[in-house]
Amino acid sequence: xxxxxxxxxRKFPNxxxxxxxxxxxxxxxxxxxxxTALLIIDVQKHDQDLAVELRNAGNSYLxxxxxxTVIPNAKRLLSFFRxxxxxxxxxxxxxxxxxxxxxxxTQARPGWGxxxxxxxxxxxxxxxxxxxxxxxxxxxKTTDSAVNGTQYGHIxxxxxxxxxxxxxxxxxxxxxxxxxxxxxxxxxxxxxxDATSAINADLQVWETRILNxxxxxxxxxEEVLQxxxxx
Numbered sequence: 001x002x003x004x005x006x007x008x009x010r011k012f013p014n015x016x017x018x019x020x021x022x023x024x025x026x027x028x029x030x031x032x033x034x035x036t037a038l039l040i041i042d043v044q045k046h047d048q049d050l051a052v053e054l055r056n057a058g059n060s061y062l063x064x065x066x067x068x069t070v071i072p073n074a075k076r077l078l079s080f081f082r083x084x085x086x087x088x089x090x091x092x093x094x095x096x097x098x099x100x101x102x103x104x105x106t107q108a109r110p111g112w113g114x115x116x117x118x119x120x121x122x123x124x125x126x127x128x129x130x131x132x133x134x135x136x137x138x139x140x141k142t143t144d145s146a147v148n149g150t151q152y153g154h155i156x157x158x159x160x161x162x163x164x165x166x167x168x169x170x171x172x173x174x175x176x177x178x179x180x181x182x183x184x185x186x187x188x189x190x191x192x193x194d195a196t197s198a199i200n201a202d203l204q205v206w207e208t209r210i211l212n213x214x215x216x217x218x219x220x221x222e223e224v225l226q227x228x229x230x231x
Contacts, residue, residue, distance in 0.1 A: 008193055008220045012205070014213040026217050031163040031190055031224060033231040037087035037156060040074055041146060041168030041175050043130055044092055046115075046123040054199060065197040065204075071129050073195040073221040074167050078130060080225050087161060090132050091152065091168075091178065094119040094140035103142040104149065113173075144174045147181035156187065163188045165224055166216070167195030172207035180215050189216035190224050 009026055043066075051063035081088050093115050095103050100116040107115045117124040119140050125131075132138050143149030156164065164187050168175055175196055182189050191211060198204040212218040219227075 008223055009212055009218045012193065012208045012212045012218045014209055014211075017213055022213055026213055029188060029217050030227045031165060031188075033084070033086065033228050035160065035162040036165060036228065037089050037159070037161045037163070038077055038081045038165045039089045039091060039146070039168070039178070040078070040126075040130060041091045041166065041178055042093055042170070043070065043074060043127050043168050044117070044123065045125050045127055046093075046117055047169055048127060049123065059200065061200050062197055069194050070167070070169070070197050071127065073192065074130050076221055076225065077165065077167060077192065077195060080228065082133070084228075087137075087159060088132075089137040089139070089152070089155075090126060091139050091141060091146035091150070091174070092124065092126060093117050093142070093174070094124045095142050096140075100142075106144055107142055143177075145177035145181045146174070147178055147185060153181070153185045153187075157185075161187070163190065165190045165192060167192045169197055170203075171196045171198040172203045176207055176211060179211055183215040191216040191218050192221055192224060193218050194220050 007027070048066065051066055054060070055063045078088060093107070094117050096119055098118055100108060103116070106113055137155060139146055139150040139152050141149035147153040164182055166175065166179055166189055175191070179189050179191055191208070193208055198207060208218055
């Protein structure tokens with residue numbers, strides 16, 4: 001039976017910490033309300049279509065998780081940040097040219113990573129349930145990392161942000177790349193496990209474990225909202 005009192009980051013232990021433990025370091029790390037931004041990565045209409053495609057091929061994990069976990073929890077996060085006039089940001093995949101020639105090789109090569117989403121097209125839009133509001137920052141990227149492919153890291157720095165709460169798609173790709181870059185830039189990242197998804201449970205668990213305790217603190221929606229509400 002799962003220990004409901006165990007912090008989420010303890011449920012996804014980084015395998016490297018079997019050798020070198022961090023002690024109670026991450027226990028003490030909490031987001032500071034006035035220095036925290038929310039980042040929702042790549043929850044776009046294209047991905048809803050992809051989830052249906054995967055379900056029809058026999059893998060319903062992404063569709064189930066989007067509907068039952070990712071979108072509802074991202075809505076909770078957005079409502080909390082908006083109600084308190086905290087910083088809300090989005091990163092989306094989006095190319096400017098119709099032919100996609102401006103994409104990075106990662107998103108232009110044949111296969112799974114090939115993504116052609118013209119900025120302003122229906123497929124490129126954030127899903128209706130999470131649609132950005134006026135004044136919220138939206139960056140478009142043709143890379144996996146929102147930091148490497150846009151001015152996002154600079155924007156946060158100019159706004160005095162130090163902590164970033166992250167949710168979105170896909171845990172092992174754009175979310176992972178962005179989390180790692182944010183960490184390397186000196187930001188403290190809180191990865192909201194129940195507001196993220198890969199395309200299957202194994203990828204979700206293993207990438208979450210690999211990121212945890214090195215590049216970020218893995219948290220639940222409830223935990224991060226409670227930590228912020230207590231301030």
